[in-house]
Amino acid sequence: MDTPTNTALTVLLAEYGYTHQSLADEVNQASGRIFGRPGAATDRDVRRWISGTVRWPTHRYLLPLAEIFDRPPEAMGFVPRGRTSRLPAPPPSVRPEQEEPVKRRAFLTTSTATTLTLVLRLEETPVRGHLTMTDIDRIHATTGRLDAHFIAIGGGALLTVATTYIDHLRKTADGCTYGPRVEQALHRALSNLHSTAGWAAYDAGDTPTSRLHHAAALQTAILTKDGHAQARAWADLSVQSRAEGRHREALNINRAALQTRHARQDPRIAALLHARLAIGHARLGNPSASARSLLAAQKAHDHFDTTAPPPPWLRFLDAAEIAGLAAIAHRATGKLPDAERATAQALHLLKPSVHRNRAYYGIQLAQLQLAQGDTTTARATATAIDTTTVSSPRIARRLATLHHQLTTT
Structure with a gap:
């Protein structure tokens, strides 16, 4: 029986510009950081991962790969052995020092949550001291990885991880000192995290929790006066209303969101809102209005700026x-x-x-x-x-x- 080629990993190599040998070298370097000594991966190992001959590499390779590509093994095209995809934590001797380790790791109750937490490297975010824009950049990189995980394979254990990270950032907001620019960026990250948590709850079928997170995302975005985060929150709330059968409410939210400055200036946001507006018109029995919205979505898509990467949450569009x-x-x-x-x-x-x-x-x-x-x-x-x-x-x-x-x- 032929084994299926790992197309996801093939795409990642092309996206990141790795050859078989250069990825093996990078895995060995990452292994040195994680386990305290370099790995022994070769280009032959990489070929076996891509060909599907090895569907679930040993953890000495999986943990470095998860760090290199910022995603869990399943999103790299690997298939767990049996029923579990559990990855062991790095050896204690080389793990970074942590404060309150029991509290920080209390949410590691499922194998997927464990994998995600290792990839996200939550320990990098301080909870006391002075917070800088360098810290903010790491926080936004972490929230981007959460969004990438959802886009790739779905919610799964993402709700647990996202809500735990929200709690962690709340402690950061209360325990650190920072200036106005850092404060605004921190709350923008919190708004994005609430949006991600809302989608994870939606994927789990937990409607009340999903709505709470989407509402919190909008509230936080309004408080920080971030138009882009507000546009995201409004867009998510329209889907939430539609999922709950409130199609008129979803339509009105979409219309209001389309009037915002960011929707008018960002073709990606406009395309998303017009496409969802088309669904709202269709659900309310207005096919002509639905067709007009679909045309507007397509026109907005034609104006996407392909020279600049979209924000992580919009990469699916x-x-x-x-x-x-x-x-x-x-x-x-x-x-x-x-x-x-x-x-x-x-x-x-x-x-x-x-x-x-x-x-x-x-x-x-x-x-x-x-x-x-x-x-x-x-x-x-x-x-x-x-x-x-x-x-x-x-x-x-x-x-x-x-x-x-x-x-x-």
């Missing part, structure tokens, strides 16, 4: 995601063939490393095929959905429902 959101709008207006074509387009355009959305839109495609009476194709589509590297209870439930529908059809 590309042509694939806009096609996927258009499919949801088409489905809501009853245009199932259009929805199927748009979903297939989204799957075709998705990057190999975006496992969560690939599973999400794969399920959506099978549901659309089933709704149109094409049971055979729907079964084939459902069988091809790979959730091995996805950590999302919401998607797992959707897939289980899909399989149940297929078995009873």
Whole structure:
């Protein structure tokens, strides 16, 4: 039986500019920092990881890889042995000194949370003393890694990790001294963390907790007078309202968010809000308004600045995601063939490393095929959905429902 190629790791090598040998050298250096002595990885090891011959490397390689690429093993395309993806912590002799270690590690109750915490390096953020912009840069890098984790594989244990880091930064805010510029940046990070925690709770199906975090994200963004964070919070609250069936409220939130300065000036935010506005119009039975919003989203996408990287939370928004959101709008207006074509387009355009959305839109495609009476194709589509590297209870439930529908059809 042929082993599947690790396309996610292949993409990462190209993205970071590594050759097989240079990645092996980097792994060995990182191993020296983590374990106190250099590793022994070779280019042959890297080839075996990429070919899929080795699907779950030893922890002496996994921990360095997680540090190098700032993501957990599943997001690098590795497949756990058996039921666990637990990574051991670095040896105590080389672990950085910590204050209140029991409190800081109390949330490590699941294997995924352990992995995420090691990757995030939460110990780098001080809770007393003077806070500088260098500390803020590390905090924003950490929140970016959280967003990247969600985009790649979903919420999973992210809610526990994000809320723990929020508590940690609250202690930082109370226990450190800093100037106005640092204070604003710190609260911007807190707003982004609440948004990420809200999405993680949404992925877990915990609606009340999701709404609380999204509301806290908006409140914090308003207090710090950060327009970009406010735009993110408003966009997230519109999805929250839609998920709870309050489609008119979601529509009004989207309209208000589109009037903000950042939405008018940032094509990425505008594209996201217009696409979600299209879904709102569709759910309220206004197909013509939905079509106009989809066109506006596409026009905004055409004006993306591709020379500058987007903020981490917006990296998911590309042509694939806009096609996927258009499919949801088409489905809501009853245009199932259009929805199927748009979903297939989204799957075709998705990057190999975006496992969560690939599973999400794969399920959506099978549901659309089933709704149109094409049971055979729907079964084939459902069988091809790979959730091995996805950590999302919401998607797992959707897939289980899909399989149940297929078995009873």
